[in-house]
Amino acid sequence: MYRFLLTAFLAWLVLVPALAAPPTREAPQGMVAYPLETLRAARRPGGPGRDGIPSIDRPRFVSADQARLDDDDIVIGLYHRGEARAYPQRILVWHEIVNDEVGGEALSITYCPLTATALGFRRGETELGVSGKLVNSNLVMYDRATGSEWPQILGAAIDGPLAGQGLEEVRVVWTTWGRWRARYPESEVLSERTGYVRNYRRDPYGSYAPLGGYYLPQSRRLFPVLHRDGRLPPKTLIYGVRTASGALAVDRRVLRDAGLIETRLGAERIVVIHDPGLDSAWAFRNPRGTSLDADTLGFGPEGVSGPGIEALEPLNGFEAMWFAWVAFYPATEFYAEVP
Amino acid sequence: MSRLWRRLTSSPGAMVGLGAMALAYALAFLWLTGDLAGGGSGLETGFPAWERLFERRGFLRFEPVGWIVVGGWVWTFSPLNTLLALGLGILLGLNLLAAWWVWRSPRACGLGEASTSLLASIPALLLGGACCAPLVLIWLGLPLAGAVAGVMPILLPLAVVAMLVGLWRLARRLDRPP
Structure with a gap:
């Protein structure tokens, strides 16, 4: 017992x-x-x-x-x-x-x-x-x-x-x-009624509007990193996507200009589509190499839609400061050229 | 120590000076640790979180229970943080007053000893302010923050010990017969 x-x-x-x-x-x-x-x-x-x-x-x-x-x-x-x-x-x-x-x-x-x-x-x-x-x-x-x-x-x-x-x-x-x-x-x-008392009118690190303090692209990071890469100022925001086989950082200015980026990550075809309404992006695997036309795509609550989108597999992507992205993914692909 | 106490209690000017120094230090400490900051407008108070009075958010750092907005300033008010800041301010004020009296005392060696004690209180002041304020380092953009963050919790006790030792040495000097 x-x-x-x-x-x-x-x-x-x-x-x-x-x-x-x-x-x-x-x-x-x-x-x-x-x-x-x-x-x-x-x-x-x-x-x-x-x-x-x-x-x-x-x-x-x-x-x-x-x-x-x-x-x-x-x-x-x-x-x-x-x-x-x-x-x-x-x-x-x-x-x-x-x-x-x-x-x-x-x-x-x-x-x-x-x-x-x-x-x-x-x-x-x-x-x-x-x-x-x-x-x-x-x-x-x-x-x-x-x-x-x-x-x-x-x-x-x-x-x-x-x-x-x-x-x-x-x-x-x-x-x-x-x-x-x-x-x-x-x-x-x-709501600001979080159960805690904080000064929600003030960001202790800096400001995004207007950009200032810690968030300035050229300002220095505070803590050590495993890998450094000087291709961009450290705090520049990139749009990043990663898969089991690799990582891709996209220059957001290039993404805005191009609207749609088709590239490869290892053996996989990847599509990144700029969402002009949110000024963010949607990333996909494109396993069948479906061809897409940025002008035919639309954006709504569910994200991007239009001809060819249903053939794609959604991938999670997110904005990140360049220094942090490249510290975690030192071999990251970096997409900075307008096709 | 007894002479220091007598001089302090018999001189209203010294008491006012001590109070002013304690208050100034407490305000600086609360600003450095982030309890006192900008971002406000108008006049507003609210105390919705008394249940967090004793809740710690770090070593010797407690959760605010409410806010006091006066013009552009916002004070996220923690009674314990405020007491701690005032206590440190009084300790520092006593150090400075005692150092001043030793310096003004009519003996040949007074100047050197007072200066040494006064100098000893400066790192104490800095340590006291820096103890919970990695954010200050962030504002200053110092890469030092990464190295300093780990030792932050011991800086405040260090500051208190440094100021107590400084005060004890100065009080002994004042008690010594001329």
């Missing part, structure tokens, strides 16, 4: 965190360019300890009309299962993670101010929190079920029971409030 109880207790200890763990993929969505030991050794304390930057775990929302936002304020937009939500950058800069539920699905919306990266992840039964550590200046998240540590840009665990596995990503959009509201007029907006 005693042995049975002990076995049951040990099984409970092992199974409960495992059951509550976030949904994962055996292989992360993007390549991991370094051995996990290298990434573990590259972790640095960012200043505040674990949860010293508190995630928002019970978010409240207001309507678009009630939101105290200017048109040029940066928001991280999410359109998921028919619901649109905007997460103001100047709230996320203080919290970095919102553990939300959208369309009946538990998601974490994450933002790292030091690398200007915003990514959404499925979180399952658990929540993601801010570990207080950085890799390549990038937020290292932890999941509250297993304690595994996940650098945000990688979306892969580098330490803990889930090391080597990847989180399931959900597309979020880096844009301005004016652009988001024009596309999604019914969007809800994350």
